[in-house]
Amino acid sequence: MDMSATLARILRDLPDGSGPALLGGDPARCARLLGVDGIAVSLGTNGELTELVWSTPGRSTALDDLQCTLGEGPALDAYRHRALIAVPDLQQADPHRWPAFLPEAGKLGVRALFCFPLHLGAASLGVLTAQCANRATLEPAQTNDAFILAAAITAALIHDNGQRASFAQAEPHTSLHRAAVHQATGIVSVQADVPLAEAMALLRAHAYRTEKPLLTAAEEVVSQQLHFRDNRDGTATPPGNKD
């Protein structure tokens, strides 16, 4: 009954366009409903799952940053194949399936993952990811609610609540988690005199090599701690800014 009230509240809040995000309400409430430690909603652009638009802070956000940096992981597979990907125990997963992702996810302290595709027929919009610090399975009732949530999120994203236009025009009261990555891509493209796609690749390569999340590397570029003016791998960092 309590869970029903929680679900009711979520369904009411999701389409609310008064906040800074494309979705309304509190992601932590969704995590409670599903009995997991955190959730994240990421959307795809150009065939890549790049935009985190709604998530509980901490591990879920870091997990999304990780998959975005590495370009592999269960959420990307769920997005590309429009299929539910359930990994009750990452330590038992085939190490060849996500060779770069699995050890890093372990370091983050994530043990179980459930990725629900947000899709309309053949059109894949994004993924709802639920994560747990311990190995976990979703009960049938929770799986059902997760499907309900995924459909409700899809409906809310498609049903334009008026927030979409402000969001698209980057109005100051709206926020995009990875805005700095796109800003840094623009900056790096000027510094290294390369096209945007290549600038993004340089940034990603730097993040991968220095074992930093892509977002952190991007923030360093934006705050001018890191630049690609002299060297395309970003090694010309001013002294004293090695971290």
Next chain:
Amino acid sequence: MTSQQRVLDILVEAVDTLTDDFDLIEFLHRLSIRCVELLDVDAVGLMIVDQHGELQLIAASDEKTHLLEIFALQHAQGPCVRCYHSGQAQLNINLTSSAATAGFGPFASQARAAGFTTTHALPMKLRHQVVGAVNLFSTGLSRLSNSDVQIGQALADLATISVLQQRTIEQSHTEKAQLQSALSSRVVIEQAKGILSERQGLSLDETFDAMRAYARPRHLRLTELAQQVIDNTFEGDLSPTENPDRT
């Protein structure tokens, strides 16, 4: 017989297009049950329109024969039909009132005989396309609150998404394109901010203000300006002097 056949056709059609791990009918059935709990009603049915323009039950909160018959009666008349044709929610219909149920044919008396006193129908629609209706029944005379209606409509919307997921690929791509364009437009603006700030030696906020100050009097959409910057076709001047106060 024929209407049962149509329901079967819909089920077969839907099942054929399902992905391996997702059973739409089972999902909608469980959704109906959840809807009963969430809205504190006694029965819920999801009616969707078939290729002949008639409403057919696709899932219900329980499979009792008398309930199924009430839904079957609504393929041509009843609150769901009215809801489907108008696209408007039909709320708090008192089944014991002959005025409220006029035009519903044998539906009202059947529903009363089954012990129901109130019914509601919420449209299942995506933008302007109505694909069906969610039908709620109560044995009491309780009214749905505004908050209940919001929740019910959210459930109807997500049921619509689930049904459409299986059906209209063309529309899916349109919907996806609209969401994608919002996202890409945002991405393009952020990238252009980065490019211009680096070129002009301005902060990102100053750059954004300058972009807006440039675009507004020229009736240029920010996205268009940003796209020009990215395509290297932007030839305007975003000099900081146009930017009166720096914060």
